[in-house]
Amino acid sequence: MTRVAIVGTGMGRFSKDSDEGIESLLVGASKSALDSARNLAGRDIDGVMVSTNAHDSYLGAILAESIGAKPGVAQTVESLCVSGTNALVSGYAHIRAGLADTVLVAGADTFDGPGRVFEWDSSRGDDPRPVMWASRFAESYKTKYGVSDEQTATIAARAHKNARSNPDAYVHNAYTPQQVLDSKLVAPSIRLLECSRACTGSASLILASERVASRYTDSPVWVSGIGQSTLGASMTNNKSFHDIESAGLAATEALRTAGVGASEIDVAEVHDAFSVCEPMIIESIGIAPLGGGAAALCDMYGTSDRMINPRGGIVGAGHPLGATGIAQAVHVARQVAGTADAAQVDSAHIGLVHNMAAAGTSSTVVVLRS
């Protein structure tokens, strides 16, 4: 079966107040991705996967037409906040299955688009806002492992700091841990500056089979491992609230298929929908020991160690839902290719992307290698 490479990447600037529409966002990032590859035009694309929560129909075909492509497949993939990496995996699967050689994967959402609140899950209680599940997780995690408010505030401050070197992040403010602690308490154990915020944004990447990848780049980034886990749709499918079970299951499979151990990961972007999720995820993935994630991240604050969430994660970079997983993959691909500019991690060869949805009820993990 063919290997699959990322041969092009493109980003749209994340913004809190853009009035750009979904089609325009998708086209912009996709043209950047095409331009980043060598001699790759729209007509060379034979598959299009769109990731969005927007309600527009037939966006795959619209995007194809807009870039001059006449692909085989063109479709939208939706799975709330994990749509981005799921679209990437769908493109990968079509190439591996022999159905395409080049797939454009493009994600976009707007700050006021659908998907920000998931009302179906009545196990969340009367308030379906994401911060309410995050609060449950935060209280459980902090109690279980004796993690303090100061520690999660430091993790948030680190995310905002890393985002300052990410030109596509929606804000570039440095906040101290004390400023995070002083920000509004929006739910028990969750401060405003510990929350990712919906914004407008887009990201695209281009996947290619091994047969054609060398036409388009001299530095392909290989998709070397994939794992996906869906526990259900209700938050009560999580066995506990002090870990992210789906992240652990997906990462185990992704690392197994990549043939690498968690200790070999050089750089990772993980889905810190809220700051407290960041240590929980790196623990569940095996990058930090159980209960040791918060201390590990706090130790990185104030140092040059950017191994985890070098672009600022989702708290720092902003969260345009359908673009998020693709933006994570774009950044990690650039890291392992050595082109991450100011955010570059030294000697990054093996990268990991963790993207999740709906109180961690599903996760997709992708391992990328240079």
Place this chain on the structure above:
Amino acid sequence: MTRVAIVGTGMGRFSKDSDEGIESLLVGASKSALDSARNLAGRDIDGVMVSTNAHDSYLGAILAESIGAKPGVAQTVESLCVSGTNALVSGYAHIRAGLADTVLVAGADTFDGPGRVFEWDSSRGDDPRPVMWASRFAESYKTKYGVSDEQTATIAARAHKNARSNPDAYVHNAYTPQQVLDSKLVAPSIRLLECSRACTGSASLILASERVASRYTDSPVWVSGIGQSTLGASMTNNKSFHDIESAGLAATEALRTAGVGASEIDVAEVHDAFSVCEPMIIESIGIAPLGGGAAALCDMYGTSDRMINPRGGIVGAGHPLGATGIAQAVHVARQVAGTADAAQVDSAHIGLVHNMAAAGTSSTVVVLRS
């Protein structure tokens, strides 16, 4: 690479006046599909692909939870009326790529749901209703090949007649060609009884890798060929209006990968969004010579020859958008397995499904073999 089989099929009754919701529709057809296989429970499902135009979020995970599955991937695939077979192909691709062994593919839409009118395509003129593009195609096709109103009315009458032996069809009225001709002219060259009509409905099937297929059935139906073609999103991407170019491109690829010729097809369900599309598609696919499709279908009227659209096609069975492609595949799978009951075509071993969207701007073709 593994072969992929259909090991279970389930249908929900198509209806014009159901008040059932999307989740319930998806679960109903999916439970039927699970029941149709041997010893296959929800927990055995490791991928879920939902096909719908509905705006509900996270339906893949909701369906997984509702049937007791904890799959890897769970997502919605949307591409207007071709969502159904595109979801099937996504499931096939995940299995072929080694990401899953069993994928539930489930489609549903409601009679009043989104996707029935595609307003983005301004090349259609001031009236974006599908009947307006169909009218352009009908006038072009009838003029080009000298096809009469009586012939397309006979094709419609044949669809309604075939649907009488389809227990899931939304109506079971027999109409004579004269009754079709006497029905309301809804656009130039298009009568009301020549139109497919949106309805509520659902369909599900279960795909399995060769490694596990024999656990669940003694009569697997193999997905032996796939082709997909997207010309763009605007109807003006069609080179002409007297054929369905995307159907021809997708069928050529599907037949090539299946290693069979068009003359070897024993039974086919093709996407007759309007009656005039049926001859155009069988010509573009190569089942009938160019300009000879209408005469071929009229010759079948009044005989027992059900080779084309034995379940009544979309004009006869009804068109719950996201369910349509899956319902077509369910029926053709049953045909080649010899379990199509009153609609059974004699000695059907090689079947073809053609599903399309948005004025034929995209098509997916699947070849199924017993």
